[in-house]
Amino acid sequence: MLTQENYRWDQAADIVILGYGLSGAVAAVTAHDLGARVLLVEKQPAETHCTCSSTAMGVFLSLSDIGRATEYMMALNQVGSQPGLLWTDAEMVKAWVTYTAQNKEWLARMGGQIKYFSSAAEFPQLPGADSMELWKYRGHGLRMMQFMYDLVAARNIDVRYQTSALRLLTDNAGRVVGVKMVDGRGGTPKELNIRATRAVVLCTGGFEEDEAMKLQYLRVYPMYFAGGTGNTGDGIRMAQEVGADLWHMNCVSARLCAKFPELPLGVFIDFSGGGWSQRSMKTKKEKAPAGFIIVDKYGRRYMTEELKPHAASYECGWFDSHKLEYPRVPSYHIFDQRRVKFGPLAQRTSGPTGPHQFYKWSWDNRVELQKGWIAKGETVGELAASLDMPPENLANTIATWNRHCRAGRDAEFGRSPLELVPLDEPPFFAIRLFPGGSNTLGGPRRNGRAQVLNPFGEPIPGLYGAGECGSVFGLLYPAGGGNLAECIAFGRIAAENAVKENYERA
Numbered sequence: 001m002l003t004q005e006n007y008r009w010d011q012a013a014d015i016v017i018l019g020y021g022l023s024g025a026v027a028a029v030t031a032h033d034l035g036a037r038v039l040l041v042e043k044q045p046a047e048t049h050c051t052c053s054s055t056a057m058g059v060f061l062s063l064s065d066i067g068r069a070t071e072y073m074m075a076l077n078q079v080g081s082q083p084g085l086l087w088t089d090a091e092m093v094k095a096w097v098t099y100t101a102q103n104k105e106w107l108a109r110m111g112g113q114i115k116y117f118s119s120a121a122e123f124p125q126l127p128g129a130d131s132m133e134l135w136k137y138r139g140h141g142l143r144m145m146q147f148m149y150d151l152v153a154a155r156n157i158d159v160r161y162q163t164s165a166l167r168l169l170t171d172n173a174g175r176v177v178g179v180k181m182v183d184g185r186g187g188t189p190k191e192l193n194i195r196a197t198r199a200v201v202l203c204t205g206g207f208e209e210d211e212a213m214k215l216q217y218l219r220v221y222p223m224y225f226a227g228g229t230g231n232t233g234d235g236i237r238m239a240q241e242v243g244a245d246l247w248h249m250n251c252v253s254a255r256l257c258a259k260f261p262e263l264p265l266g267v268f269i270d271f272s273g274g275g276w277s278q279r280s281m282k283t284k285k286e287k288a289p290a291g292f293i294i295v296d297k298y299g300r301r302y303m304t305e306e307l308k309p310h311a312a313s314y315e316c317g318w319f320d321s322h323k324l325e326y327p328r329v330p331s332y333h334i335f336d337q338r339r340v341k342f343g344p345l346a347q348r349t350s351g352p353t354g355p356h357q358f359y360k361w362s363w364d365n366r367v368e369l370q371k372g373w374i375a376k377g378e379t380v381g382e383l384a385a386s387l388d389m390p391p392e393n394l395a396n397t398i399a400t401w402n403r404h405c406r407a408g409r410d411a412e413f414g415r416s417p418l419e420l421v422p423l424d425e426p427p428f429f430a431i432r433l434f435p436g437g438s439n440t441l442g443g444p445r446r447n448g449r450a451q452v453l454n455p456f457g458e459p460i461p462g463l464y465g466a467g468e469c470g471s472v473f474g475l476l477y478p479a480g481g482g483n484l485a486e487c488i489a490f491g492r493i494a495a496e497n498a499v500k501e502n503y504e505r506a
């Protein structure tokens with residue numbers, strides 16, 4: 001560990017914020033407005049900067065009732081019936097709930113363009129679920145981040161792009177006093193020691209793009225994610241070095257997504273057409289435009305396809321200890337010509353095929369068929385053969401599914417009657433799916449003041465965290481918009497407490 005008090009400092013700021021996603025931006029604006037000198041450090045170049053926040057759909061939670069929301073969060077966090085064994089402690093829940101209830105007012109006060117989206121909690125059967133209120137930034141996450149970049153620029157906050165934070169610097173008492181980073185601008189990378197006279201805030205996101213960490217910490221491998229190309233777990237390693245405890249490392253906010261070798265990120269599929277994920281987060285169900293099912297690699301359905309948008313990946317990641325394999329990795333999205341006619345199979349609201357437009361999916365899906373991303377068979381048997389799947393299994397599965405549709409009841413998995421659309425319009429198609437989607441949740445454990453804690457629950461002086469780098473959420477995610485809500489809530493909490501630190505006078 002780097003622990004000397006005689007560092008050669010290249011620059012100083014009161015608050016050094018690592019990572020310029022939503023949590024970093026909110027922390028920077030808040031700390032600045034409280035009078036602090038802020039340095040915002042981002043490892044990606046400005047021109048190609050892409051974060052989980054900017055690829056997001058832009059849905060964020062606000063809450064209609066703090067008491068009911070606390071009840072819901074505590075129910076989500078309870079592990080079985082064991083008293084006191086919780087994914088996230090009551091103090092953190094209280095902080096998240098208190099600040100999240102103010103999210104829409106905060107964004108609106110800053111001049112953000114927001115609108116009401118829905119009140120659909122992910123787990124409506126739990127007490128307090130009716131308190132979840134989903135709001136949306138107009139124009140998705142990219143527009144929301146452009147708004148945040150404008151707030152930062154209007155304040156002349158010092159932003160250092162193309163500069164990677166490498167290590168946290170501590171004094172001999174273990175207090176975080178600065179950051180070693182490498183400035184990649186210009187020809188030769190230059191190492192810098194930046195002093196943080198009050199605190200460092202970790203806003204470096206998760207580990208969606210670090211294969212070794214995903215292998216070690218997640219419940220299934222591989223997993224793919226649809227945003228956050230810069231999220232390689234850097235903040236987690238830096239926090240570990242100075243003694244941070246980690247939590248929620250095996251938890252994700254994820255479902256099933258496609259992954260094509262030519263694209264670095266996972267792709268969200270619009271399963272039934274007409275904006276599947278938007279519909280899945282709304283309470284009001286409309287008739288699904290086209291039928292689809294999801295099957296394992298042997299051609300068998302294994303769950304209702306009314307997927308939990310932020311938890312379905314757990315179902316996909318089941319391991320068969322007899323066969324020594326993950327039979328659901330890959331899974332397949334199976335559909336017919338009816339779905340192809342409904343338009344692009346990739347979602348246009350978020351991820352690489354969303355407003356960032358890293359990849360422009362063709363309107364009639366023809367280009368992706370030609371690329372081989374979508375498998376096709378004139379018959380079910382032909383499709384199964386192209387997927388290396390026992391043809392009789394897929395044929396039986398589709399025949400059974402069509403019987404459920406005719407009967408108006410899914411006798412196997414209880415899928416909503418509104419979604420019972422048969423697969424009977426050839427040709428038939430499939431897209432390979434993997435567990436994955438939005439983001440990882442694990443990282444350094446924090447308290448309700450956003451201070452990073454050591455394994456004994458004591459704050460590491462001078463170190464704060466916000467956003468998905470050590471998220472408040474454990475196994476279960478409350479509702480669409482939870483992560484952006486956390487960025488807005490904990491960006492503010494971290495900044496408000498960090499500015500109160502005064503190392504110089506300590």
Ligand SMILES: Cc1cc2nc3c(=O)[nH]c(=O)nc-3n(C[C@H](O)[C@H](O)[C@H](O)COP(=O)(O)OP(=O)(O)OC[C@H]3O[C@@H](n4cnc5c(N)ncnc54)[C@H](O)[C@@H]3O)c2cc1C
Nearest residue numbers: 019021023043053057058059165227230467468481483484
């Ligand atoms: C496709 C998609 C859609 C989503 N939709 C929603 C949604 O609608 N609502 C919702 O609540 N959540 C959504 N999520 C999740 C949500 O977007 C993220 O959890 C949230 O934006 C994370 O914000 P953050 O500030 O923690 O990290 P990020 O926005 O990922 O930003 C982290 C930043 O840190 C930088 N960084 C990393 N390491 C270093 C380093 N060493 N030095 C300097 N900088 C570094 C990265 O380059 C990056 O710019 C979605 C996620 C995805 C991928």
